[in-house]
Amino acid sequence: xxxxxxxxxxxxxxxxxxxxxxxxxxxxxxxxxxxxxxxxxxxxxxxxxxxxxxxxxxxxxxxxxxxxxxxxxxxxxxxxxxxxxxxxxxxxxxxxxxxxxxxxxxxxxxxxxxxxxxxxxxxxxxxxxxxxxxxxx
Numbered sequence: 001x002x003x004x005x006x007x008x009x010x011x012x013x014x015x016x017x018x019x020x021x022x023x024x025x026x027x028x029x030x031x032x033x034x035x036x037x038x039x040x041x042x043x044x045x046x047x048x049x050x051x052x053x054x055x056x057x058x059x060x061x062x063x064x065x066x067x068x069x070x071x072x073x074x075x076x077x078x079x080x081x082x083x084x085x086x087x088x089x090x091x092x093x094x095x096x097x098x099x100x101x102x103x104x105x106x107x108x109x110x111x112x113x114x115x116x117x118x119x120x121x122x123x124x125x126x127x128x129x130x131x132x133x134x135x136x137x
Contacts, residue, residue: 031064041132048128051117052085056129059084066104076100082133086126087118 035057042049042056049056059081067074076097083091089103119126 031061035060045128045132048125049132052119052125052129055085056081073099079133082130085119085129086121087113087116 063077
């Protein structure tokens with residue numbers, strides 16, 4: 001039997017790139033199940049990140065749907081979350097980012113920006129999100 005198409009759970013998308021090791025197989029990942037797993041991990045952190053759960057899963061979904069199969073771009077987009085949650089939408093001086101240097105969304109209005117409970121660097125919430133974001137890599 002010849003396998004030409006595979007749908008995989010996203011348990012290791014950041015650990016290895018199957019498309020490089022098996023270019024003869026079309027690889028697709030089950031983003032919905034992975035987002036469900038993200039929600040479960042956020043809930044396990046207690047109340048620290050529950051207010052950001054929808055935004056975090058939406059961000060991951062956006063990262064996967066716009067990375068065009070580029071694992072490095074996917075990682076950069078995912079890690080940009082750590083700036084966005086602090087109301088920082090540009091990071092031109094951060095050498096960890098090669099491809100993207102700012103959020104893709106339009107500039108937030110003052111009202112939209114003031115309606116959000118932004119995280120502050122150094123807080124338990126931000127620390128929990130940082131650990132979570134890095135553990136997905």
